[in-house]
Amino acid sequence: MTAPATSARPRIGISSCLLGRPVRHDGGHKRDAYLCEVLGSVFEWVPGCPETAIGLGIPRKPIHLRRFGERIRVVEVDDPAHDVTDALADEAARSLQTVVPLAGYVLKQGSPSCGLHGVRVHDREGTHPAREGRGGFAAELARLAPLLPLAEETQLHDPRQRQHFIWRALAYHRWQQLAEDGMRPRDLVDFHTRHKYLLMAHDQEAYRRLGPLVSQAGNSGSFKELSNNYIALFMSTMRNVASPGQHANALQHMAGYFSDSIEAHDRTELGEAIEAYRLAQLPLAMPVALLRHHLRRHPQTHLEQQLYLDPTAFI
Ligand code: SF4
Numbered sequence: 001m002t003a004p005a006t007s008a009r010p011r012i013g014i015s016s017c018l019l020g021r022p023v024r025h026d027g028g029h030k031r032d033a034y035l036c037e038v039l040g041s042v043f044e045w046v047p048g049c050p051e052t053a054i055g056l057g058i059p060r061k062p063i064h065l066r067r068f069g070e071r072i073r074v075v076e077v078d079d080p081a082h083d084v085t086d087a088l089a090d091e092a093a094r095s096l097q098t099v100v101p102l103a104g105y106v107l108k109q110g111s112p113s114c115g116l117h118g119v120r121v122h123d124r125e126g127t128h129p130a131r132e133g134r135g136g137f138a139a140e141l142a143r144l145a146p147l148l149p150l151a152e153e154t155q156l157h158d159p160r161q162r163q164h165f166i167w168r169a170l171a172y173h174r175w176q177q178l179a180e181d182g183m184r185p186r187d188l189v190d191f192h193t194r195h196k197y198l199l200m201a202h203d204q205e206a207y208r209r210l211g212p213l214v215s216q217a218g219n220s221g222s223f224k225e226l227s228n229n230y231i232a233l234f235m236s237t238m239r240n241v242a243s244p245g246q247h248a249n250a251l252q253h254m255a256g257y258f259s260d261s262i263e264a265h266d267r268t269e270l271g272e273a274i275e276a277y278r279l280a281q282l283p284l285a286m287p288v289a290l291l292r293h294h295l296r297r298h299p300q301t302h303l304e305q306q307l308y309l310d311p312t313a314f315i
Pocket of ligand 1: 048
């Protein structure tokens with residue numbers, strides 16, 4: 001039987017050592033309890049260790065990033081002639097060729113293979129490291145799949161960055177499901193509608209630029225090209241973490257739906273919670289929980305559809 005091409009939970013690639021697999025060069029691991037025990041309920045992890053996948057054993061000689069003029073290569077620390085840069089790049093390409101597409105990737109910070117930001121780059125002699133590089137596997141992953149949400153495990157310990165990653169992965173997963181099912185113009189309209197407040201929070205101007213693409217969906221000669229342009233702009237809009245002020249603005253728009261339906265003291269409480277969040281006195285989850293509370297009592301289809309209010313992002 002052919003495997004389904006999409007799954008219920010987003011499938012997220014992850015550096016295997018973060019799940020506790022003993023794949024590090026010294027035979028150890030870097031198990032991350034939060035990823036294993038909490039985020040594992042949201043995502044289906046797809047573990048991979050690029051270094052073992054390219055045939056480096058366990059244990060193995062350590063590797064690092066080394067600069068040779070303009071080029072940065074991944075080489076063995078004790079034998080820089082042993083260069084695994086190309087093998088790691090090939091492994092990144094292979095890891096993207098899954099039957100069920102990945103909706104994101106969580107990478108081990110600081111690794112010369114998996115690190116996403118600020119990995120140590122040594123000079124030609126292997127000394128004077130500067131935190132300016134990206135692991136060989138992670139760099140190729142980012143190049144080949146520019147829309148794929150990527151994060152290091154430490155970013156996911158921060159609530160704002162975690163919410164941001166979950167939203168992006170859920171949205172990308174939804175897009176992949178629609179694409180797999182054969183997306184129609186009305187699916188694009190529905191997708192755009194469900195992400196209205198997330199987009200507004202991240203970039204109001206980009207939200208306005210996406211609108212015309214959606215309105216042309218039914219009339220476009222090439223819907224595929226239009227939808228590709230849409231998701232490229234959507235994912236780039238969602239790339240940066242929104243500021244508290246941007247979120248507060250989106251929350252106020254959503255609160256406006258209840259201006260006639262809830263009591264004055266509830267409106268005040270909601271407004272104060274949004275303001276307290278903006279001033280970093282409350283987490284975002286608090287005004288969102290209040291909005292969900294009012295939504296249960298005063299259903300609003302448009303708000304109920306919003307990924308912004310999905311409790312999954314607030315675990
Ligand atoms: S950081 Fe990446 S390459 Fe290193 S052990 Fe973990 S999964 Fe393997």
